Amino acid sequence: MNTLAALQATVHGGIKIDSPVISVNTQMEGIINQIAQFVNTADNHTSDALEKFKKLEQFITAQRRTLATAVSAAKKTAAADERRAEADRKADAKRREKEAAAADRKAQLELKKVRKAALRSILTKYVKKPKSPIAGKDEEGQKKWALIGAKSNFHPIRVAANKAAREAKKAQKEADAAARKERNAGKPKNGDYARFCKWFKADEDEIAAAGCANKRDYNKEVWADGIELAWGQWTDDEDISWDVFKKSTAAPWNIDQ
Numbered sequence: 001m002n003t004l005a006a007l008q009a010t011v012h013g014g015i016k017i018d019s020p021v022i023s024v025n026t027q028m029e030g031i032i033n034q035i036a037q038f039v040n041t042a043d044n045h046t047s048d049a050l051e052k053f054k055k056l057e058q059f060i061t062a063q064r065r066t067l068a069t070a071v072s073a074a075k076k077t078a079a080a081d082e083r084r085a086e087a088d089r090k091a092d093a094k095r096r097e098k099e100a101a102a103a104d105r106k107a108q109l110e111l112k113k114v115r116k117a118a119l120r121s122i123l124t125k126y127v128k129k130p131k132s133p134i135a136g137k138d139e140e141g142q143k144k145w146a147l148i149g150a151k152s153n154f155h156p157i158r159v160a161a162n163k164a165a166r167e168a169k170k171a172q173k174e175a176d177a178a179a180r181k182e183r184n185a186g187k188p189k190n191g192d193y194a195r196f197c198k199w200f201k202a203d204e205d206e207i208a209a210a211g212c213a214n215k216r217d218y219n220k221e222v223w224a225d226g227i228e229l230a231w232g233q234w235t236d237d238e239d240i241s242w243d244v245f246k247k248s249t250a251a252p253w254n255i256d257q
Contacts, residue, residue: 199252227246
């Protein structure tokens with residue numbers, strides 16, 4: 001009974017079991033030994049001792065559940081802490097990456113500026129601006145230079161030469177026009193086709209059968225290939241060609257011409 005009371009007092013007092021800094025009576029091994037001693041003691045082989053042992057068993061079961069809940073909560077807390085720490089590590093790594101990228105862009109920009117300045121310095125050193133013809137001249141010298149330029153541009157001989165060139169160009173243009181007119185003199189215009197189009201009649205069915213979109217296209221096709229496509233032979237004289245006949249006075253559209 002003393003052992004059972006000691007066990008209950010130990011559990012109720014919240015003393016950690018199996019702790020190396022606690023006396024042997026509070027270690028798990030000591031508790032197990034005490035329980036075994038309680039069970040094996042002949043004086044405890046009574047119904048009253050059994051009931052008290054059952055109560056201890058129930059109490060230990062409840063404490064085990066409490067301990068299991070505390071262990072589970074501790075694991076969850078530790079996992080949450082680890083997740084927060086991992087998130088902080090990732091955020092810190094990302095921040096450092098952004099800072100490094102920004103620093104690299106800044107360094108590249110500064111490098112471009114340095115290179116551009118160096119290139120400008122080299123170009124300034126080796127590339128010289130063209131010297132002005134009036135550079136270093138006083139006011140009198142500048143006036144003299146202006147008079148020389150004016151005389152060069154408006155010299156009477158140069159003016160006369162320019163005028164002669166313009167007149168020659170105009171004369172050549174007129175001669176070319178006269179030559180074209182002479183070449184085309186006596187050539188009749190295409191009045192035969194115009195008269196044919198006015199004389200030639202065709203309805204929509206004929207135009208569609210010929211595969212033409214309109215009367216104008218049909219006129220072009222018949223004028224090129226011959227009126228026999230729609231009307232039969234154009235003349236009784238088989239020796240005359242269509243190209244000759246369509247422009248001759250024998251054609252019905254040219255009879256009155």
